Amino acid sequence: MKIVQINVTYSSGSTGQIAQKIHKFLNDKGIENHIIYGYGPKKQSGHLSIYNYWTTHLHSFLSRYFCMQGLGSLLPTYKAIKFLKRINPDIVHLHNIHGHYLNYPLLFYYLKKRNIQVIWTFHDCWPFTGKCAHYSEKHCMKWKTGCFDCPNLSTYPDSKYDGTRRNYRLKKRIFLRMPNLHIIANSNWLFGEIKSSFLKNKNIYKIYNGIDTSLFYPRNREAWRKENKYNQTDIIVLGVSSVWKKEKGFDVFLKLSTVLPDNYKFVMVGVNEKQLRELPDNIYGILRTENINKLAEIYSGCDVLLNPSKEETFGMVTAEAVACGIPAIVSNSTACPEVVSCCNAGMIVDMDNLKEVVDALLKLGHTNAELKQEISDNVREKFSSTVMCENYFKLYQSISIEKSN
Incomplete structure (x- = not known):
């Protein structure tokens, strides 16, 4: 059995880390596997970087002005196909294929022609919409019947031109023609959306x-x-995001910083330089870090995680924080409640109701050490990377057996 994963990043970000965990798990099993990726180290033994400066910037231009995310990068995709021809994998496992690095019609044409088994993990909603990776903030459900007149053009992948009708029809035609397509949802919520x-x-x-x-x-x-x-008496409220913006709850932290008691302090990881300069004195801003050990130390040193995001297909930040022993407060939207509810690891609130958020912080800010250890154990048992990799491995095996029959 040979496996090739394809993802926008090699090891950074949540999807890159997931691909790496699967790669290591398969290595330990003695199974040949490789990763094709857009962004990361140029040379990595056994893997392939298809990043190209010029095609990436051209692809970005096409996406931002003509709504053509996933329709550029012809040369990098030919490079990926050449690699696939040489490896001749039994299974191609896709992760995020958007991000200005890959041409999905060309890739899917090759995969279909070669009758390759395809597993595709959806980390967002981009595969079944005309453009959007997320749509819950705008309460847009056009994707259920056909996208047009997009109300979400300014969000990733942003575009000046509305090409969502064309994109939706193209995706529908190409993806439905794939006979060996197996889709993975990373939450119950996303499963229902698909x-x-x-x-x-x-x-x-x-x-x-x-x-x-x-x-x-x-x-x-x-x-x-x-x-x-x-101080020992300080209650530290933590927020973590790769990018802080309104949809991730940046404004919620600013509001809370003015209404909670003085012993409540705030830490926001992932702010940019401009946001760092504008934060009030009781919010400690930390630039984005890829240092996992440092992040785990920050999680452990705080008292409660506040994740105000209303657009999550899983919620890695929530799972990471709770595994480090701090309870979480999450929005009652999308997949945010799943980690918390299934592990009894915090509270689910309406983030638009400031009083409800404040009451939750006042309650969970004093969680005792015994309960913190209990929620950590629950999350580690249900959401460990080992459990995830074993589930993928079982799926790989079942698909390989099905193919051989």
Whole structure:
């Protein structure tokens, strides 16, 4: 059995880390596997970077002005296909194929022609919409019947021109013609959304994302607090995002910083330089970090995670934080409640109701050590990367057996 994964990044970001975990798991099993990726180290043994400066920037231009995300990057995609011809994999496992690095019609034409088994993990909603990776903030459900007049043009992948009708029809035609397409939803919520899309009759499975429990576990709570000069009586509310914007709840933190008692302090990881300069004194901003150990130390040193995002297909940040022993407060939207509810790991609130959020923070800010350990154990048992990889491996095996028959 040979496996090739394809993802926008090699090891950074949540999808890159997931691809890496699967790669290591398969290596330990002695199974040949490779990763084709857009962004990451130029040369990585056994893997292929298809990044090209000029085609990436041209693809970005086509996407931003003509709504052509996934329709550029011909040369990099030919390079990926050449690699696939040489490896001749039994299964191609797709992750995020948008991001200005790959031409999906060309790739799917090759995969269909060669009758290759395809597993596709949906990490967002882009595969079944005319453009949008997320749509819940705008309450747009046009994707159920056919996208047009997009109300979400300014969000990723943003575009000046509305090409959503064309994109929707193209995706529907290409993806439905794939005979060996197996789709993975990473939450119950996303599973339900896919079942309402044009892909509803495809093979759809649910496999939760996994976190590395050898890295995300309760660290020394006092060490990080002492290093950053916090008092023992301070209640530290943490927010983590790769990009902070309105949809991720940036404004919620600003509002809360003015209404909670003085011993409530705020930490926001992932802010940019401009946001860092504009934060009030009681919010400590930290630039985005890829240092997992540092992030786990921050999680462990805080008292409660606040994840105001209303657009999550799983919620890796929530799972990571709870695995480190702090309870979480999440929005009652999309997949956000799943980690919390299934592990009894915090509270689910209406993020538009400031009083409800404040009451939750006042309650969970004083969670005792015994309960923190209990929620950490629950999350580590249900959402570990080992559990995730074993589930993917079982799927690989069943698909390989089905193919051989």
